[in-house]
Amino acid sequence: EIEGAPGAPLDVRCLDANKDYIIVTWKQPAVDGGNSILGYFVDRCEVGTTHWIQCNDTPVKFARFPVTGLVEGRSYTFRVRAVNKSGMSHPSRVSEPVAAMDPADRARMRGTSAPWTGQIIVTEEEPAEGVVPGRPRELEVTEATKNYVVLSWKPPGEKGLEGVMYYVEKCVAGTDSWQRVNTEIPVRSPRFALFDLAEGKSYSFRVRCCNSAGVGEPSDPTEATTVGDKLDIPSAPGK
């Protein structure tokens, strides 16, 4: 530390860069050491080296200097020292690195990189076993006449249920004997019309999902619906 020398210049930046020159700017030090600043020296260092080169032979008065003599395409950092009649300041903090290239070239190069591939990792996976679908939801009797009953429901919530179909089952109220209605062909749509119900009898209904993996658990059964001249539509389950 030289007695009476200025403080280090601040905030060294590159204002403008191209392949011929880079304009470096800075702010004057906070303290001048009691003597007015005579000027500044700008140093440059090529990125990847530790060798600082003084750019100007005589101190520059203004806080702005175009650095020339750069190699096109190389990147540089800069620092600045202030001088008064007592002596030289410590160097400033180093600027961000800047490449000596025209803005168009810089824009073209920005963010581009050759491909890189990491080590390939191979893992063995179990072929996904078919998952049996869950229970259909919100089954209800939407129509009931003496000739037919119409049921509708919603598919189970799980994802990945392509190929889901349904089996409808009926049960005479008061018994626990469920019979599959569509024994041969499962239905694709979430509704079904049943015929051939015995007039005067009460039935409950329930629906199961199936896919290639198997047949799932049944839905909650409907409340008993009596087959007759009069429509007898029970309230939806849970209501």
Place this chain on the structure above:
Amino acid sequence: LTEEQPVNPSTVKKFAVAEGKHAKFRCLVTGKPKPEIIWKKNGVPLDPGRRHLIFEDREGYYTLKVLYCKEQDTGLYVCAASNALGNTLSAVHLSVKSAVRF
């Protein structure tokens, strides 16, 4: 289009899967512009198909999935990446072990 770099078989990592299982190959690829990826087996490009799934997974890994591996799937698998600035590749050797047990 891209000059194939030689692959030294002695330095290639080896993996094995059981016959009938799926083999998942994951490769992290960087580069800008975004590289074009080709998966190859024994030098032959693999097209997506019923047994070969080719996709970029959620974490950004380029992924090849060989489903229901057969013994014929044994071979040298390469993930080749190329963009305007160059090309590179990574390779592994897969062997499919017979499911028959003695």
